[in-house]
Amino acid sequence: AGHPTRIAAPHRHRYAGAWSIRLRGEGFHVDHIHSEGWLSGAIHLIVPEAVEHSEDGWLILGANRALLPDLPPHRRVRPKVGQLVLFPSLMWHGTMPFSGGERMSVAFDVVRPAG
Numbered sequence: 001a002g003h004p005t006r007i008a009a010p011h012r013h014r015y016a017g018a019w020s021i022r023l024r025g026e027g028f029h030v031d032h033i034h035s036e037g038w039l040s041g042a043i044h045l046i047v048p049e050a051v052e053h054s055e056d057g058w059l060i061l062g063a064n065r066a067l068l069p070d071l072p073p074h075r076r077v078r079p080k081v082g083q084l085v086l087f088p089s090l091m092w093h094g095t096m097p098f099s100g101g102e103r104m105s106v107a108f109d110v111v112r113p114a115g
Contacts, residue, residue, distance in 0.1 A: 016089075018108035028097035031064045037089030037109025044079040048101030051078050057098035059085060064092045079103070 016036040021029070025048075034040050042059070050056035055076060062074025077085055087093060089109050 013113070014111040016109040016111050018106065021103075021105045021107060023095075023098075023103040025100040026097055027103065029093075029095045031060065031066060031092045031094035033092055034089040034109045036111070038112030039086055039110045040089040040091075040093075040107065041084055041086045041110070042105045042107040043084045044081055044103075044105050046102050046104040047079045047081055048098045048103055050098045050101065055096050057103050058096045059093065060096060061087055061093050062091055063094075065094070079105075 016034070021042075023029075048057045051058060055078075057079060059077040059079060060073045060075075061077065063071060074091070079085075095103070
């Protein structure tokens, strides 16, 4: 009770946006937020082999490494093919760089339902 995402289920969802992301070796996303969304999600379609042996290519949640480099992230998520990760759109998030291979994801932002 009282959790900000616990609301009555809407009859339909509205999306603020959806896009695909394709990164190759040394690719990464700087930490950022999505100000137009309520909940954000990413599903991983291709992940580099390095994710199995290190944190290369992992999703970082709850950190802004540029502004607060000493503050550890809330969570680190090892991407897996077919895995959907959901998080609040206003949560800082980014990815770790990886040395080789490819990382492909589809991401989206859901608008907060009225009511």
